[in-house]
Amino acid sequence: MDLIENLSIKDLYRLHEEGKLSEYDQKEVTLGGFVKANRTFGDVGFLAINDGSTFLNAQIVYKSSDNDALMAKLGASVKAKGVLHVTPENKQPFEVVTEHVELIGGVDESFPLQKKKTSFEYLRNYPQWRMKTNTFNAVFRVRSTLAYYIHEYFHSHGYYWIHTPILTANDCEGEGQTFNVIADEKHPEEYFNKENVHLTVSGQLHVEPFALTYGKVYTFGPTFRAEKSNTVRHAAEFWMIEPEIAWAHLSDLCDIEEEFLKYVVSHTMVDCKDDLNFFAQFVDKGLMDRLNEFVNTPFARVKYEDAIKILQNAVKDGVKFDVSDIQFGLDLGSEHERYLTEKVFKGPIFLTDYPKDIKAFYMKQNDDGKTVGAVDLLVPYIGELCGGSEREADYNKLLSRMEELGMNIPAYQWYLDLRRNGSIPHSGFGLGFERLVMLVTGMNNIRDTLPYPRCYKDMMF
């Protein structure tokens, strides 16, 4: 039990910030972690170790006659009992002076990390080691912190977390290609007595009945797309958050989305400030400005129709787009979205009331007969962060739309029936979790936000 009941490095930095570290001055502490750096000057040596509790390292001061300490190379794990010295005059607010560093696990020639800067691509070959580098150490801490505050926000706001299924025979039509799941290749239909069982692309349809009973619910789980796209923004396996709220109309949904995202991001900015400082210094210089703007500025709300007019006027004024024939009905490209968020509104925007033909069957049909109550949240440099809508709550309108689209009605009868038994107006959105991690860290490849990325042609153990 020696180490695990001790103070962590994070605890020590927190005590320092609270002005209480002097209480530990000259006291004995035990630290353990992995080695980030090791150097000697004459009689003394300095080990920088990290225990994962925070981005910051602790400095261990040892005697250069200590052979264990000398052998503690980058990546090795060590433990050291010593005396804490508060060092207000130094860059680090404290150091631990030890008689002996215990080398718990050394490293050998098979260890691929080195002191020099390594590319993110190279590190993707080593998902079991890359979290020991500064960047990935910070990425996964931020990822976990964001995930925690997502649950915390929902719990404190009266939402219930519903574990919608991963395996399904029924799914959000038109959301893309799916992976099939088979227990036995010779008898693929035998296990579940179903012709086609696949991995879910969205928990929305399955979570809607829970919203109609519990009022406020959400999903947070893995989601899958089998598209053969090899881009920096697509993964075959990623995590989604899908809140679904009874009684909420489209403008309520925007209010909730904005409050939720600002809550999660601002809490993470406090908890992970040292990680974010690192990203702002080494990964994305503009990060802090963008995040501060994100949490402090109201998100604009723009109707799709008005966005089209803005873009049409921009074309008249000489702005060049690859697609410049801009008409109602156009599925906006990222060049148009970026122009709107980065040049016109200079911040996140809710784009609402899209043409029904470019949106999903379950979205609420507006009275104009041509648009639906959809909303996408577009963010500068990130693009679409969330997509949502009010759901069509009228049985006949939903049925007509599904027939119009030639959908398999019997397979969706259970879903349609939610509109004839205890129907309530309701709305929801989906947030791709990795996009949020990218927004907050400045990392620009989804592979570098996932512990073990699973992408087209790309999967390590």
Place this chain on the structure above:
Amino acid sequence: MDLIENLSIKDLYRLHEEGKLSEYDQKEVTLGGFVKANRTFGDVGFLAINDGSTFLNAQIVYKSSDNDALMAKLGASVKAKGVLHVTPENKQPFEVVTEHVELIGGVDESFPLQKKKTSFEYLRNYPQWRMKTNTFNAVFRVRSTLAYYIHEYFHSHGYYWIHTPILTANDCEGEGQTFNVIADEKHPEEYFNKENVHLTVSGQLHVEPFALTYGKVYTFGPTFRAEKSNTVRHAAEFWMIEPEIAWAHLSDLCDIEEEFLKYVVSHTMVDCKDDLNFFAQFVDKGLMDRLNEFVNTPFARVKYEDAIKILQNAVKDGVKFDVSDIQFGLDLGSEHERYLTEKVFKGPIFLTDYPKDIKAFYMKQNDDGKTVGAVDLLVPYIGELCGGSEREADYNKLLSRMEELGMNIPAYQWYLDLRRNGSIPHSGFGLGFERLVMLVTGMNNIRDTLPYPRCYKDMMF
């Protein structure tokens, strides 16, 4: 926005418990939810509605001339603005008297729930409706609350949540049959450039490297077994929690497991007391005694070898087991486990130091050469709740054991390498989330703890 910023039924009961509800007496409130019961007496009618925020219903008093109210059958959704009356003399501490009940969504003849008692089996055919019954309404509220406190415990104790992959080509050997995942049946290997991609049976191997960097980590996600077993305790898709803790040895692991479980269960007992009262009254009479014992009594710790002696003596004393040839090496059956927990120790026990031949390859080899540092937590009436171990941290010992078992070493080289670069002693356990839900609710079929159960021969949309 009308309803969603109002007080929920849970808020009103909380105000009552805090002695503050009188502040709302004679004030206007708006409630919405689905109808649990509706009856009239002469000029007045009484609607019991539930909004999902709590197990408890609110009573709406209406005029029997109100046609909307009269049509609000079981399962219909309604909204009512009215005046709150604090009613200390009644069973319910308050009621809402309304001029008019708004019928938001009626029910028709397709709605399968009725006022009479229905079997759990029947309700499994209606995963989209069953959460409107008392039992399932409570089950999924308890499920969500347990899940929240799991995250809350880990976050407040310095753990990071790691999203280990669902798709994997590498897995916990010998943990059972797996589901294969295929993007394209004609070219099954094409998508990931891998021969065999399957759904994970455990995140343990993938989370271990994170424990060696971050110290304390856990997984919480879906897990899959393709076994063709049709029992009340097996599902093809279920959720697992797998904490992994650096520096922890076997006794530390028991300490953590016990503290963690008591924390999660006791917080849920407070938050969901009305749900649990219902289960104790209608599902499992012994529930409250068992849960109180669970959170208040220290869990016993017993070595496997001593358990064998206890069982051997029991056989000598005339206790009858189906398997009564009890020798070191026996994989205990549930009859033996129940005897130990229910008759001998009368409470949960940690059974430790199992024979290596009945446990997994990665467990720490004890000095006796025949046992490993494994621990199962056995609970009366539930059986095994958690299984864990200290992990073998020595490269050569782990390699020999894997060779002995004829494992595919190259596929596990990355895992082996964790023992030669920065190795740290570490331990972890796995908790099947649905078993915890069964423990806390008294439900005895895993299908009745899952929103959409996926079992052998059993899967609804």
